[in-house]
Amino acid sequence: MLHYALVYVAYHTSRWLPRDQRLKYQIINAIFVALVLFPQLYVLTRPKSSRFCHQPLLNNLTAFIVLSFMATGFAVTFTLMDPVPQRFRAAYHAFGLLSFGQGLCTMALTLTAQQCVKTTPELYYLSSILSLACILSTAFFLMKGGLWVTTQRLSLLGQRGNNI
Structure with missing residues (x-):
């Protein structure tokens, strides 16, 4: 539920600001997104990450990156819209279920991939950090x-x- 939480935090912190200052918040939001996505993209492009690992941690990281981009879209949409339409909220909650499932997969794959520390250390450690964040x-x-x-x-x- 990490992605769901990131959108939740972006939405609620943007509501503390007056409407005319929310564009400034978008710059902070973009920097935050870069901080979240940079480690994922860095590990994805590392040569060691493409080595053999018994568990599909690289595929899981790719799915995690896709969900990170989707969370970015939700965060931008929710911080700019006031009020947020009910359909967007419903889509966001469905995204939360998807994010929860992705978190479960990340935790399960990381727990069963201890031998990957030797072959793909960056990928394993990032997966461990993401699992902890999901928990x-x-x-x-x-x-x-x-x-x-x-x-x-x-x-x-x-x-x-x-x-009574």
């Missing part, structure tokens, strides 16, 4: 979802108490 972002949304459910439940209990 942390998933934990964030699980906590956020748990707090949301608790808040909804408490508000329902409060409404029932007022009706």
Whole structure:
């Protein structure tokens, strides 16, 4: 859910700024995207990354880069639109499910690719970092979802108490 989290952070931080200053935020957003994409593209172009690895970490990295570009598109779209149409929000949440699946694949492939440290070290270490980032972002949304459910439940209990 790393990509989902990146778009979430971009959207909510852009809402702190007045509408007339959001174009300035796009420059910061572009720099942030470059910081996220640069290590991925760097490792992809390294000669060692094309060596044989028992697990398809290189294919997984390519899919991760594609999702990073998609997240960039969502971040730019969401920070420029006010209000965001419901269809874009629905597409974003579907993208979140795709991002979650990609994170699971990244974690599973990294856990089973310990022998790749010797053949493709940069690819393995980047995959490990991305797996950790996916775990942390998933934990964030699980906590956020748990707090949301608790808040909804408490508000329902409060409404029932007022009706008695």
